[in-house]
Amino acid sequence: xxxxxxxxxxxxxxxxxxxxxxxxxxxxxxxxxxxxxxxxxxxxxxxxxxxxxxxxxxxxxxxxxxxxxxxxxxxxxxxxxxxxxxxxxxxxxxxxxxxxxxxxxxxxxxxxxxxxxxxxxxxxxxxxxxxxxxxxxxxxxxxxxxxxxxxxxxxxxxxxxxxxxxxxxxxxxxxxxxxxxxxxxxxxxxxxxxxxxxxxxxxxxxxxxxxxxxxxxxxxxxxxxxxxxxxxxxxxxxxxxxxxxxxxxxxxxxxxxxxxxxxxxxxxxxxxxxxxxxxxxxxxxxxxxxxxxxxxxxxx
Numbered sequence: 001x002x003x004x005x006x007x008x009x010x011x012x013x014x015x016x017x018x019x020x021x022x023x024x025x026x027x028x029x030x031x032x033x034x035x036x037x038x039x040x041x042x043x044x045x046x047x048x049x050x051x052x053x054x055x056x057x058x059x060x061x062x063x064x065x066x067x068x069x070x071x072x073x074x075x076x077x078x079x080x081x082x083x084x085x086x087x088x089x090x091x092x093x094x095x096x097x098x099x100x101x102x103x104x105x106x107x108x109x110x111x112x113x114x115x116x117x118x119x120x121x122x123x124x125x126x127x128x129x130x131x132x133x134x135x136x137x138x139x140x141x142x143x144x145x146x147x148x149x150x151x152x153x154x155x156x157x158x159x160x161x162x163x164x165x166x167x168x169x170x171x172x173x174x175x176x177x178x179x180x181x182x183x184x185x186x187x188x189x190x191x192x193x194x195x196x197x198x199x200x201x202x203x204x205x206x207x208x209x210x211x212x213x214x215x216x217x218x219x220x221x222x223x224x225x226x227x228x229x230x231x232x233x234x235x236x237x238x239x240x241x242x243x244x245x246x247x248x249x250x251x252x253x254x255x256x257x258x259x260x261x262x263x264x265x266x267x268x269x270x271x272x273x274x275x276x277x278x279x280x281x282x283x284x285x286x287x288x289x290x291x292x293x294x295x296x297x298x299x300x
Contacts (some may be wrong), residue, residue, distance in 0.1 A: 045059075095123065158241075165249040166236065181211055190219075244298075267281075
């Protein structure tokens with residue numbers, strides 16, 4: 001099968017238009033159309049339904065597009081490994097993690113990474129969905145559980161627990177919490193029980209809700225929960241890694257916390273020699289060591 005025709009087919013299927021694919025490939029629309037027709041003739045099938053609004057893949061076209069997507073990702077991986085054979089750390093690094101960890105812990109520390117490697121281009125993808133690293137949906141992931149996918153290098157970074165926090169202003173106006181049943185006299189801020197979250201956090205929220213909390217504010221990520229707490233809305237269920245960057249938060253009911261949540265860094269085996277991955281991994285590990293030291297010092 002002609003690789004060049006497959007490349008052009010992939011661009012057309014991805015764009016849904018001969019014109020847009022031609023712009024991407026720097027080819028005329030007629031040249032792109034000829035290559036697609038030639039590929040259809042060689043396969044003796046129709047790959048696109050053609051109509052006034054653009055092109056739609058046929059069932060056979062969908063099968064071929066799935067194959068070219070897989071090929072394209074493998075080519076991207078090979079290209080990344082070739083680029084990473086150089087000593088310099090540069091180029092795009094696609095990092096995926098949860099919205100909470102990405103916005104509240106990782107993003108504030110990235111200026112230090114750019115100081116070390118100014119030519120790096122980080123694409124931070126904040127999703128609760130687990131992206132497929134072997135299929136190159138991302139280069140490296142920080143996840144709140146051990147990855148189950150095969151062919152991944154994984155390293156445990158730290159552990160997190162969900163705890164209860166409030167602002168000093170809120171506690172001054174509403175009174176402190178002395179016992180767990182006192183939560184029934186306060187507004188609880190937490191992730192929605194139906195939203196994607198770590199099991200330990202969900203279990204803690206369910207336990208708190210058993211005390212007939214009169215007022216509830218739910219958000220689908222911890223960034224939103226934090227904003228509610230900082231704006232004196234109530235008592236929030238938040239991860240304990242926030243205490244370094246938000247030292248004014250007051251922990252309430254210190255005897256109450258979730259189970260341990262392991263935090264893992266993972267990346268594909270094929271990127272083992274990547275300079276970008278190594279630089280990011282070492283940076284995150286160093287920041288966690290610094291984070292732990294600050295927490296210990298603050299507790300003394």
